[in-house]
Amino acid sequence: MPTLSSRTDTFTESMIRKMTRIAIDHNAINLSQGFPDFNPPKALLDRLSQVVYENHHQYEVTWGSQKMREALAAKHKHFTGQTIDPDKNIVVTCGSTEAMMAAMMSVCNPGDKVIVFSPFYENYGADAILTSATPIYVPLNPPAFTFDVDQLEAAFHQNPKAIILCNPSNPSGRVFRMDELQVIADFAQKYDTFVIVDEVYEHLVYAPNKHIYFSTLPGMFERTITCNSLSKTYSITGWRLGYIVAPAHIIDVAKKVHDFLTVGAAAPLQEAIVTALQFDDSYYDQLLSIYAEKREVFINGLKRLHLNFTEPEGAYYVMVDVSEFGVTDDIRFCEWMAKEVGVAAVPGSSFFHENIQHYIRFHFAKNVDTLTEALNRLETLRPKALAAKNSHIW
Numbered sequence: 357m358p359t360l361s362s363r364t365d366t367f368t369e370s371m372i373r374k375m376t377r378i379a380i381d382h383n384a385i386n387l388s389q390g391f392p393d394f395n396p397p398k399a400l401l402d403r404l405s406q407v408v409y410e411n412h413h414q415y416e417v418t419w420g421s422q423k424m425r426e427a428l429a430a431k432h433k434h435f436t437g438q439t440i441d442p443d444k445n446i447v448v449t450c451g452s453t454e455a456m457m458a459a460m461m462s463v464c465n466p467g468d469k470v471i472v473f474s475p476f477y478e479n480y481g482a483d484a485i486l487t488s489a490t491p492i493y494v495p496l497n498p499p500a501f502t503f504d505v506d507q508l509e510a511a512f513h514q515n516p517k518a519i520i521l522c523n524p525s526n527p528s529g530r531v532f533r534m535d536e537l538q539v540i541a542d543f544a545q546k547y548d549t550f551v552i553v554d555e556v557y558e559h560l561v562y563a564p565n566k567h568i569y570f571s572t573l574p575g576m577f578e579r580t581i582t583c584n585s586l587s588k589t590y591s592i593t594g595w596r597l598g599y600i601v602a603p604a605h606i607i608d609v610a611k612k613v614h615d616f617l618t619v620g621a622a623a624p625l626q627e628a629i630v631t632a633l634q635f636d637d638s639y640y641d642q643l644l645s646i647y648a649e650k651r652e653v654f655i656n657g658l659k660r661l662h663l664n665f666t667e668p669e670g671a672y673y674v675m676v677d678v679s680e681f682g683v684t685d686d687i688r689f690c691e692w693m694a695k696e697v698g699v700a701a702v703p704g705s706s707f708f709h710e711n712i713q714h715y716i717r718f719h720f721a722k723n724v725d726t727l728t729e730a731l732n733r734l735e736t737l738r739p740k741a742l743a744a745k746n747s748h749i750w
């Protein structure tokens with residue numbers, strides 16, 4: 357038999373999917389894979405049921421239906437103040453996952469370098485490998501998950517083509533402040549670099565933090581490729597709808613990449629989502645208050661348990677430092693925890709480039725009863741982990 361491509365040789369199984377499997381095996385509450393366990397908005401579901409009987413069953417315009425792009429442009433204007441052209445500045449993709457891949461393929465040639473902050477959302481490493489780009493990792497230093505300006509500039513010195521910025525950030529929960537974004541913008545300008553921004557959690561930012569759209573910084577629209585998703589905002593992770601916003605000459609290339617990758621996102625879903633894209637502010641306020649309540653319940657519970665964690669400013673993840681339990685192998689620790697405590701988390705090492713083994717990541721996109729039950733179970737974590745500390749399980 358001929359040999360297979362070596363492209364994925366360094367890929368390991370997604371730790372999130374592995375932990376989900378382990379959670380199922382041990383009947384553990386799955387706080388590893390971050391997706392909502394409540395229904396999408398009813399108005400959206402009602403519209404979906406009508407769309408089935410309308411004529412949306414064949415290929416749409418590959419870069420997204422006109423109606424969806426117009427609705428996206430109007431929403432974009434509402435939240436960013438920017439006027440964008442639905443024909444020239446948007447490509448609808450199969451989730452932000454495809455948006456990021458298409459963005460990388462649009463800007464990178466094999467061998468180009470891309471700055472990635474670490475810890476990072478799992479896909480960025482794989483995206484870099486699949487596009488034959490070389491990541492330059494810059495640490496976001498725990499517990500505050502901030503970057504060192506000199507370290508960042510040293511990375512820019514290496515002539516990168518782009519920097520990937522996840523804001524609000526998965527897994528750290530950071531929402532970058534204006535002064536931090538300005539540093540990135542200044543370097544992008546000084547070193548003539550693209551900025552690929554992942555803003556899928558734009559609407560999940562907890563007071564007093566505020567989300568700043570990177571492309572709105574002076575001079576930044578021209579070099580920013582914003583990847584976004586409808587998965588989290590409308591609780592429809594299975595619909596696989598996302599999009600890219602960028603200047604016309606970048607979108608021209610992204611349209612071609614997207615066309616040959618996937619042709620297009622599902623046409624009936626593009627038609628249905630227009631309803632949600634037209635929701636008024638009250639929808640986003642309500643979404644945020646739902647997540648703010650979950651965050652409150654979960655982090656107050658972690659505080660009661662005296663666990664050591666960084667309070668998330670946005671998104672729906674919490675990084676917990678488990679070094680007090682002597683953890684040097686976070687994968688084994690998470691497997692043990694799912695089995696013995698009945699709660700599944702993601703080993704933090706799957707997000708770090710550095711060899712950091714003492715963080716685990718929980719998500720709190722679960723209903724309050726599930727979170728309360730998880731916290732009840734976590735009451736046994738400290739006694740059980742301290743008892744097992746010297747048994748070399750982890």
Ligand SMILES: Cc1ncc(COP(=O)(O)O)c(C=O)c1O
Pocket residue numbers: 390450451452453454477522525526554556584585586587593596597598
């Ligand atoms: C930071 C980040 N970007 C992108 C995605 C994927 O989004 P989508 O479902 O639109 O592919 C996720 C999903 O967890 C995420 O956390």
